[in-house]
Each structure stands twice: as C-alpha cells, then as structure tokens.
Amino acid sequence: MSADSTGPALARRQSGQPDRFNQLKQQALADIVQLAAKRWTDYNLHDPGITLLEQLCFSLTELEYRCDFNIEDLLTPAHGEIDYQALGLVAPQHILSCRPTTAEDYRRYLLDCLPQLADIHLLTDKLTGLYRAVAVAADSSQTPEQLKAAIRRCYSARRNLGEQLGEIELLQPLACQPEAKLQIHAAADPVEVVAELYYRCRQLLQQSSERQSYAALLAQGLSYEQLFTGPLTPGGVLVHCAPQISVQLEAFFQPLQRIDGVEQLLQFALRCDNQLYYDSLPLQQGLALYRLVLPESGSGNAISLYLGDKQVSVEPAAVAQRYQQKIFHQHSRWQLEPDRLCPLPQGRYRPLAQYHTLQQLLPVNYGLQQNPAQLHNAQWQLKGYLLLFEQLLANFLAQLQQLPALYSPDNLNQSYYFQLLNDSQLSGINRLYAEDMAAQLTAVYQQFDNVLARKHRLLDYLLALYGESLNQHSLQHYDYYHSAHSGAVRRLQQKVRYLKQIVVMTRDRVAAPDHYASLWRDAIGGFVQKQALLLDLGQTAQSLTTAVLRYKLRLSSKRQLQSLYLDETRADGLLQPVPAIRLPFAPDSRRARRRLAAAVCLQGDIVPQQLLQSGINLSHYRISQQGQDYQLLLKVAHSQHDEWWLCGSFRQYRGAVILANCLSRFLCQLSYQSEGLHVIEHLLLLAAKSRARVPEAFYNGQLTVLCPNWTARFADPGFQRLVAESVQLNCPAHLNCQVLFISFERMHRFERLFKYWRSAVKAGQPLQDSATALVQYLYALRKAAGLEGGDAPAD
Template identity: 25%
Template sequence: MADTPLLLNFPAALPPSMDFAALLAEAMGYAQDASGDYWTDYNEHDPGLTILEQLCYALTDLGLRGQYEMTELLADERGVIARDTLFTGDQILTCAPLTANDYRKLVYDSVHGLKNFWIEPVEGMPGLYCGWIEQFRWGDKDKLVAQVTAILRANRTLCEDIVSVEVLKQQSLKLAGVLELSPGSDPDEVMGTLLFYLDWKLLPAPMPSAIEAQIDAGQAREQIYEGPRLAYGTIDDAGLVERPATVNLAQIARVVQAVPGVRLLSGLHFVSREDVDGDVLTLKDHTVPFIDIPPQGGPWPFELRDSSGASVLPNAERVTRVFNQCYVDGRARESAVKRSTDSLSYRRLPSGRYLDVQRYHSIQHQFPVTYGLSRYGIPDDFQWQAADAEAAFSQPGSGPAAVKRAAQVKQLRAYLMLFEQVLANAFAQLANARWLFSLRPPEAHSYFAQSLVDNPQADFPDPDAVGELLRDLRAEDRERHGHRAVSLRISHPHRPALRAIWPGTLAERQSRLDEVLSYGSRARHYRHRQAPDGKWIFVLVNVHGMEIAEGELRADSQEEIEREVLEVVYLLERIRREPAAHARHVRLEPHGRDETREPTVAQSYLAKLERLMAQFDPYPQRHNAFLDHLLARFNERFEDDLLQRFDPRPAADDRFLTELASWKSSFLMAYPRASSRRASGFDYSFKIAKAMPFGSGLEHRLYSLLGIGGPQRFARYPQSRARLTARHPGYHYHREGHAAEGMGPAEEERALVFEASHPGLFAHLLRYGTDLARYRIRPERGGWSWELSFLSPGGTWHRLHHSDDAERLKALRNRLVAWLQPDGAAWQHLFDGEGLYVLEHILLRPLAQPLAKDDGFYACRISVLLPDWPVRFQNDEFKRFAERLVRENCPAHVQADCYWLSFAQMERFEHRYEAWASAKYKSVHDAHQEYQALDERSGSLREFLQHLAQQSESS
C-alpha cells in the first residue's frame, strides 16, 4: 500500500484546484481588489502573502484529494462501498423476458434436465401461450413441467398467460447406412459419439457462451446483457432453432460426417417409408426426432466397417458409457461457463482504498519558525529587544517583548482559525460526500463539519493552544451550567396541561418559553401517539420537528387526546393575549438537582458548530435534489411540483419533502426490479401474506411515482397488501347532486357525509375548516329543511350538508371541525385508503370450458381501480395526473381503463377480488381443484368491471 501512489492517474494538466501558482495569483487579485489602497507590498517576506501561500497550499491538498479515484472516495474504513444505487451491469442492463426467445433462454438457463423449450401463441386468443419441452432421454416429466410452469408464471408479461406446458413425445427415427471408420478409430467410441451428436445436434440445444469471450471479441456490454439475466453466460438468438416439422437425410448426413473417426457415410436412408417424401420425413404432431440406443444384440442404425472394409459390431454397454460421458462433458462445459460468469468483476461492486480523506493537517505546520506557530513555539532569540536586554538574557521568555510576542502569536492563531475551520469543513464534506448519494444516510444533514478541538482528524502543532482560544466559550458554558435546570408547567384551572424541562442560561429561558407559547398556540405543532402501555400521549414540536414540551394527560383513547390538544391550544392562545392568564397558568420552577456534567470545550464547540451548519442546511430540499440526480442516471423522474401541489398540507411543511424523499429512495432501492419488471404481471401461484395481490410491475411503479400511502420504507416491493377499505376514512364525500351510493343509515351515523360542487373544496376544508366563522347554518328555500355551508377563501359559500334538524347540523359541524384539527384524525390518516389495483382481464377468462375466441373483453386489456375518497384522490387534477401516469407506464399495446370507486364500491370489489385470488391460487396448487368455482368468481369480477364501464360511459 505504501508504494501505491495516491493518484493512480495523475492529470496531464493540473486542474485549477491543484495549481498552486494559479490559486495564489487569484488570491492576490482578490486582495488587491479589496485592499489595494492599503496593502501594496506583495514581496515574499510579507506576512500577508505568507498566509495566502499557506492557504493556497492547503487548497491544493484538498484539490488533490478531490482527484482520488471514485472508489476511494466512496469506500468506508473497511474499503467497502455501499450498494445503494450502484447496481452491477448484469442487474441494471437486463430485463424481464418479453419475447419468445427471452422465455426460451430463461427456461433453459433455469431448469436442469431440459434440452429445449418452445413457447407458441394460442390461435384466436392473443396473450395466451403454450409451452413445449424437449427433454433428454431420462428425467422426471412431471417435475420438468412443474418447474417450467412455475418460471413462466413468475415471469408473466402483463396481459399474457400460459395455458399449458407439455413434454413433446419422442418420434424414433429408423435409419440405415454404412459408416467407414478412419484407421485406428475405436468403433464403440465412434458409435457412442455419433449417437450423442445426433441427439444433441440434429435438433440443437441452446449453447451458452462465456461472456469474457464476447467482450474480447469487441461486443458491447449493453448488447451482451440484452434480455433476461442468465446464470450461464449468454445465449445467442441464432442458436435458438425453431421446433421442426420435418427431418431430411441431408441434416443427418452433416451431423454424422462431423463425428471424429468417421471417414465415409454411404447408403443413408429411412427404413420405414411412412410419412417420408423422398429424403424428407414429416414428423407427427407434437413430436421431436429421436434415435434409440439399441440394447445388446439389437439392430444398430448404422453398419460400421473398419478401414479394410470388414464389418464391426459395437458393444452396447461401452457405447452407452461413451454416450453418457459425452453428456457429462457437455454439462461440464456449461458449468465452466457458469463459473466464469460468477467470477466476472462486472457482476461485483468494486472495493476501494480507505485514504482518510477527512484528516486535516493544519497550515500552522508550514509557517516559518519565526511566526511561533509551529510545535517549537516562539524562538528565544526573537524575544530579545535592546531596551530589555538584561531581562531577556537573565530570564529568556519572561520580559515585555516575550509577552508581546506571545500575544501576537495568539492573535495570529485566532485569526487563522476562521480559515482553518472552513478548510477542515471542506475536507469533512469531501469525506462524507458518499452519504449525499446514500439512500439511507445516517444523519439528516447535507453539510458536514469537524471540530478543530480534541479531534484526532485535525492535526495541529499545538492542540492545547487551540483549546485555549476557546476560553470564552467555556465561560459561557459554565454560566449556563451554573443555573439549575428549570421546569415549565402550564396548567388548566384545576390540572396540569403542558410540561418542559430546560437546562440553559437565564437569558435563554425566556426565549424558550416564548417558543413554547408560539408553537403551542397552533394545533399543527402537536403530535400524539400511543405509548407502550396503551395510553395516548401528545408532545409539542417546533418547526424542525424537535420535541420542546410534552402533555401531562395520559388518555385512554385517541379522541380524548385530540380534545385535550384543542383545550391546550385555546389555553395557550389566552396566555399569549392576556397577561393575567399568563400569571395564573405559567410556572417556572427549579427542577431538582442538575446532575449533568459540565460540557468540555470540545463538546461545546462542536455543538455550536453543528447548530450553525444546520441553520444554512435546507436538508429536505438538498436531499431530494441528490435523489433527483440519482434518478436521472436511469432516465427517471418524479413530478415534485405536481405532487406538492396535491398535498393539502402547508407548502412550508417539510413533512412533504421528507415523504417525497422516501418515495424516491424506495423506488431507487428496488430499481432493478422496478425497471426490469415494469411490464410484468403478478405471480398468481405465489402465496401472499396479506389479503390482496399486489405484484405487478405497473402497480409497483405507480405506487412510488404517485407517492401512495405516505412514507415508504422498503427495500423490495411487497407482493400483497391489506384491503384499502380495512380502515373507514371517517367521512364520506360525494359530488353535489349525486347520491352517496352505498351509504346506509348506520354508515351515515359513523361517517362525516358532505357534498360539494368542485374538487378544491376538500383541500380548503383541511386548511381552513377549523375556523367556525366560515360555517353557517340557515334554512333552505321553503323553510322545510336546513343547510350547512362553508365559506371558501374565494368568498363562495359551498353547501356541505342539509337536514330537517338544525341541531343535527350543528353537531355535524362540530364533529367536522374536530376531525379537521391539524394533527387530528384528518391529518393523522392523511394517506389512509390510498392505493390501486391493476386487474388483468386475461386472467378472468373461463377455464372449465376455455373460449375458442376472444369477445373483446380479455385480450390486451387491464382495469386500474382507484379509490375516490382519500384526500388527494378527490382532486380532479390528481385524477388526471394518475391516469396520465397509467398511460405512460403501461405497455403501448395494452388498453388501460381507469375507474374511481367509492368506499362502498371498493368494499364490494375487494370482497370479490380476494375470493378470486384465493380460488386462483388453489387452482394452481390443488390437483383436484375444479375450475367451476374459479370461473364463477372470474365471472363476478367481469360483471363488476362491465358495470363500471357502463357507469363511466353514461356519466
């Protein structure tokens, strides 16, 4: 390692960051522009120029480290590079099988004991296919069929399905001919090899080839890895022959003449003339040509003659042994290809040297000794002055000159600390750059810093002198620590409400109290959750999401804690307005003994440094920008502006940006699958963990691109999900003039039912619906009933509900206001009910009595079903956006129909879909399963979809 240069490829022309002369010239230019009237001496002995030289030299060190190999900048202390979005070529360039040849390659690569495979379309039913297997002379047919079928189902393309997989029958070819052997040839070896050649090459099996050979031949990697990911090298399309319908003697002759030891072939013909036309034999349906190895004493397909013309009779046992050895050698060659594939460096992430990029070597080491900054301190001979000669010689370092000199050194060291801190931070930023591209960064910040005090990564000639400069900081910390922690209590008239405990200086406590009162008077800054003991608690957070106070009440239910939050909000509003209320309800008291240790200078300095960096670090925005860069590498993007516009929360709320980053991170983490399987259907033979199937590539992509369900934290897409209707939304919304379909009296009692005339109303309710002044209850025309209306920001009144009982409307309004409270039920479950289902019509076809022809419902069609009750999904613009994403991500030949279902409709659909998925799974795994029950459930889903289509056409 010591002999390895830091830069493996030194740049021919120095980049600006490594060019000392250019940096110094630029620095002098800035100095002349800023202080040319005062600083005119730029000779080498000038201290200002010396400082500039040292700073420029440090910048060249930073520039040098920036030129390190990317593997070295990304490597951790162990030399390991995090995977994240660094996918290997075989992962990111390959795709799920799409063409017939893709499926043939995948099946041959995955199933042992299979010689060949063909997949053919079913006439009259686009999207349906039959699979045909050619097996070797031995093997378990049922096992082969099961393995191939499982692979095909797991890799289905959207709107396609496999009808059947069968093993082709072997049609024995009765041949006769005379072979003259070369001198010295072993008859048994020649016959065994000949039979193997006929078995292997008359109908050639796919031949995997090593990837290194193709790279050496100059083939581009993107061409090599086109198609499905294979374990055994690659398979060329040219080596995939079609299933033959005939066999001619010329083919057989070419194979025989290629066998080592065969000198001459003569008299070749078919023994039987059935289905033979001249030299061509027509194979029977669903068969492949096959030549038997005759038992001992049986007739051989060829008569062997030695070089003298004498007949030679092969030994059947030895012939079989040679045949088997040829088969073993062929498999060994394939295994060698697999081993070479596994060992490819292209399939592994690189490792890198750890070069300790963060380590900062102080510029004070390079200053001339006369400056007194080095580890030698102030030289004694420079402390002498003529006016103080006697003191200087009698007690070196103790006279006025020495004191002055020490003070000057201290001043210079303090002056340099600003530059050194910036430099040290730059080295820390470069060392931590790998976290900027991480999908799981350990800390939520994008600017990095390191302390100059008590930091092993910061190398100073006199570390104690640096700490001494921070004496004032230590004094401030002592003042802070000298006051005991204070306990803030805010109480209702008869019980405690809110509590916080702070250490800190007296001056800070008033600002902390102001912070609690400011944030506490706004309900959106409260969070409530369930404690491990089952009780509900709430806390108050600031704009950064940090907890600054906690509630005193421990409630038995979520509703009780929500009411408590509202009462605390009203109380703090009064306290802010009324000095008398402040005096009655707010108490600042000493909080017992302060057992915390006094922080060290290094701890205080680092804490202040990190707080300062955080003030200028818009992490959510920057984190999303880095994720956008990673997405752009794969030509992917999220429509951030649109997604934020659909989010009903205030634009300044960072929660949306945090959730947006989680959508992007999850999408990138699972990107090889999200990309390669974007057109894949779900595997209905896979046992799902939850009620509803959720396995198609289209569902997975839409799930991320639409940000469905709020924060997403997964490395793989789930294959199943719970029902969307598992949790009632707590409200029911429908358009004005339309009936609330499916809402019976019982449901209406437990749900907030309201109507509106435009899609923006719900967002207005979320934002302004807690203001009672925006509601009015008044008689409708005729005076027989009452209506509840809401005033939108545009000044328009919108009717929400009507009833013949005004008190009932008041109760409904109060429930609505409580439900809309920030961080109340509406906001806690903002993403509840979000989701979608992609239903492939081809899977609903009848199986008990298969259709002979499609009637237009099944082929190349999907239905995408989405709920219409979640907050974002009620926005018409969001609906158009979602439908556009469906069209953009759906294969071009597939017709996609989108339907927006009410809660009641979705309940009916999910009940049918769950029953169908269960029956579909059983039809695959239960050998005695009757298709009648599955067809009934498929028919029920078809009727449901057709009813939706009719409703859509009529609306």
C-alpha cells in the same frame, strides 16, 4: 547539461499551461493587485504575505490531489467494502437485463427455470390472443398435469400486462439414432470417437435449445450491454431462440468429419421411428423436436469403426458412460453465478479527512511549531488568523470523506460536514476553540444546510444514471394528509423509494400480477407498484376496503350525521379554531382508540363518506361552549347553510382539542391506507366468454383500473385526472386502459368477486362461474361510467 548530451534527463513540460500550484499563485497575485493596489509590498518572495500565499496554494493542490482519487476509493469506507445497495447503485446484470417480452424470451426463461423441460415453444393463437405452448418433457419424473401446472406457475411469475398462457400441449419428440461408418486413425480412442459422434449429433438435433455460458460470451468480446440483452438466465444463454424450420442432414457431415481421430466419414444416416433419413428429418406441427437414443447393450452398435479394412469393436456401456460425462461437463460450463461474472469495483480506503496543517509548512523562524507555553501573543494572533483558512481546508476534507453518506439515499438529515482539529494536528488548538465549538459549528451548518433541496438534486442525479426522473410538481398540489414540511419530506422519501426500487420501476414497469402468489400481498405486479409510487398511494399489498373494515366500520355515500344549524347569534361562540398539538401516541394505537370512543360521529357501523373527506383537515373543526360543556363540531363540506356535525361533548376544553387532533390524524391515516388501485385484465376472463352476455370486444386488449372515490384526495376531480393520466401514460400502448372511481360499497363487492375468481385460478378449479360473475359486474361498472352498454350495478 549541453545540448548534445546523451545522459538521462527529465523531459521538459511541453504544454504552455502552468502547473496547478503556479496557476493558483498567479490567480491569487492578480486578485491581490486588484484589491490591495499600492497598499501591498513589492510582492517579492521575502514578503511574509507571499510566503503564506504559497503555503495556502500548496495546501489547495493537496485537496485537488485527493479529489482526483478513483471514485471507488472515494466511496470506500473504513471497513473496505462499498455498500452499493446503500448508495442506490445496481449491478449490470440486474439493471441491463429485462423481463421476458417476446416468445423467444419466454422460451429462454422457461427452459432456464424448469429443468424438467427438454424444449418449449410459445406460439400465438390468433383466435384468442393467448400464447399456445408446445412443450417436450426432459424426463418422466412428473405427470403431464404436474408439468403443465409448473409451466403455468413459472409463466405467471414473469407475465406482462395483456398476456396470458392458454393451451399447453405436450409432444413426444422423435427418437433419433445415428447410423454411420467411419474410418479412424490408428492412434484414435474408439470409445472417445463414438461418444463424441453421439454428443455432436445431439447438439445438432437440439440446436435450438443449445446454450452457451455467460463467461464464454464475455470472452468472445461481448459487452455487458450485449451480454444481458433479454432475460437473465443463470443456466446459460440459448444460442438460437427461434425454432428450427428444417433439419438437413448435410449439416451433420462437416462437424462429424472434424472429430479428432476420424479419418473419413464413409456413411451417415438418422433412423427416426424405424425409418432411415438421408436428406432431411420430419417436423411436428412445424417444429423440430427430437431426442437422441443410444443403442442398448446387446442390441448391436449402429456406429461402425474401421481401421483400414479391419472393423473395430466398441463397448456400448463405455460409450454411454463417456457420453454422459460430456453432457455433465457441458451443463457445468453453462452454470455460473451472474454476480461472479460481473464483479463490482472495489476501492481502497483512504483517510481523506486526515488533515496536515499548513502551519507545519511555514519556515522555522515563524516559531509556530514551538511549545504552546512559549508562544508570544503575536504568534497566537497569527495562529488564530491562519485557523480561518485551516478550518475551511479541514472541513472540505471532512466533506470529501463523507461522500458515501452524502450520496446515500437513506441519509436525509445532513448534507454539510465539518471536523474540529486536535492537538496532534495543531498544537494548542484548544486555546483557540470555544468550549462549545462543535455545537456552534453544528448550529452554523444547520442554518445553511438546506438538506431537502440538496438531497433532491443528488437523488435526481442518481436517478439520471438510470435514465429516469421523477416529476412531483403535480403531486405536490394534493398534499391532503401532510403539512408543508412533512409533505416536502414525504416527496423526498418518494424519490428514495423510487431509487431503491429502480429495477422494478424500469425492468418490471409493465409486469402483471402473479395470480399464483398470495392474494393482496405478492400478487400486485410491477405496473401497480410503479403507479402506487408515482402517485404516493398508501396501499399496494391488500384490498382497499380492509383499512376501514378492520375497525368494524363501513362507509356510505348516502348516510348523513345529525346536523346542527347555527344562527348568527350562536356563530360568534362557535368560531374557536382548534389548535394543533402533538399527540404522544400513534393514530391507530389503543390510546387513540380509547380517545376515539368518545366521538359521536364514529358510533355505529356505518360512517358517512363525507366524514372521511372533511374530517382530515383540522381547520374544519370548531369548539363551541354550551353552558359548562365544550362541543366539538365539524363543518359539513359543500353545505348550503351553516351546517355542522356534532363530534363530541366534553367537560374540559382540552378534551375537545385532543379529540379533534386525534380524529383528524385517524381519518388521515384511514384515507391514506384506503388509497390504491386494482388492475383487471379482460383477457384473463375468457372463461366467461360463452356464458357472460357481453360484447366480444370486451376481452380484446382491454384493461380496467378501479380506484376508490371515498377518500379526500380521490374525491378531488383534479387528482382523479392526474391518476387517469398517470395510469394511461404508463400503460403499454397496445392496451386500452380505462380508470373508474367507484364507491366503497361497489369496491367491496368487486373485491369479493375478484377474490373468488383468484382463489379458483390458484387452485386450478373451473373458472366459468367465478369469471362470469366478475365479468358481468365489471361490465356493469363500465356501463355506469358510460364506457359500455348495459345496466348500472346494484349496490
């Protein structure tokens, strides 16, 4: 084509970089020259090796093309719906929104949660440190006591650590009725004009509780990050969260003048409590609390409309009906399901693993597309040689197809994937494959598939998407209840749980317990949940002494079992370690209980605390043969002499082995299920302030965290330091947090007092007695740890 041609033409590539195919080919040729040197041919196109190289480079470009699909296409399974929850991905409205944090946030949340509220403001009481609520009821369907109880329950469900709602005062808003004279156009609808005037007056009077819909804010150009700042309120977003300082009537004139059909606003005033106000409205306790009142039928209309010099009459009932329609339409605009507002990306399913063999791309004279029965040995040899490359390419596509499984937190068994080609892809392939080819490839991949390490990296990446990480280096030194392999699996599962609870771990990380929820079940709070997960604690949903008490046992730090002192002559027969065996029953099953019935150390109601700490380790057990009997002995921890406890005596050696394994597993489970923590906020115990003789500073910004000291991990000073460091590091900076490790007896007594107090809170009963008993005992525990002044608690 000539240079001056104006016909259609393809634009030349302006970039100096070659395309991917040529780039791959040039790189491969450079490698061949370096490796083969003069042993290769002249590298011309007629060379069969160059032909194979070109086909391989072309196939590699196909892999790159499929990798460039949109990420939602790569994650879409065959049924066409991406399972975001299974992939550990959270919608923006849940991960970007936060808990109520400020007084304005609580106002937004409470107004959205309680439609029976017209308005509410939370004010800080500087004397007690509590929130004081000033509320206005929207209707009279509930008594004041019922409304106050609903506010407390709703607030408690979203309360943060160190915060509490104190006094609730219900105020009557000032009844306001507009009085105005308007000049209207001839084409104006009088009913519509008056209804719109009342509607705009209501908006201006209740400006601090005016809302906008999420859809409207999104249409205004707000990003998701701006849209979901603060708590998520499906009922709409408050335009102004802060209370109005004053209400000036001059702000009404311009909005009323702009009503369609109004030619001029001749006169305007507001009547409040039979007084006319022309400049500003009065406040109640510094708050602007008003309600608009419509005139009743037959009482005359305070709004006068004029068409020229002629006054226009308006039916009050028609105005009231149109006014209610406007309010209903406004509320319907606010309501929106957040999930509909933020539709998650949906991809298109693509059969990524579908493989097109490169042998089909070779010239016909190679003869590889013929009937397999007509192929010569040399052609079969070429097929087998090319299969090495074919299998690598097919496996890559299989790996790409399994991306959802690879990134799924629930899939912890495999990270490498492969596929076998079939006759439809490559004719005669079964002749080249071994009979058990799938099993052989599975064994090869399992040999190199370090699932734990690869999954740890993938989970670290998914956590990093939310700006989170989980450091487990310190925790892995305290795997008292796991073997090396099971401990590694446990830490991987810990990351999976962290990712699945990412909203609680981030948004609710300082959430306080809901004291109106079920005790030991739902009333734990996000702060306790996060600490339990970070420290891999076994108990968050019930008391810490229940695991022991349900077996009708009690632990004691003072009681000791009958000890056996062995001399050197008997020690030789003692040193028979107990082998680990796999038991065909669970540690708490009936079969296990029957085996444990033979354990002498568990007979009786009170069990030594040392048994729980020493008996978890199978290496602490020994079997000694005394005559025809086999005695199972347990080494006494920290004993000065060669001191042992007798656990059981058996006629057969296997009976002692089974009991040792069963007892070790049972005590491990008992210890793990007893590990947890209780968080006590001193601010909630102010009801005891007048009766409990403790310093006033006891209530100011103080938290006490109670942990057990009777399990093997919690008896370790190193793990105690790790617990204290983790709790204090994650505690809000304005709170003083102290961690105490107490005995089983003291923990049991505390939980009884705490349950008594919690039951009184939930039932709305007086708290003086229960709070006083709890404060006095808690103060004594802190004094015993050297934190307060007073006497140590009695057990």
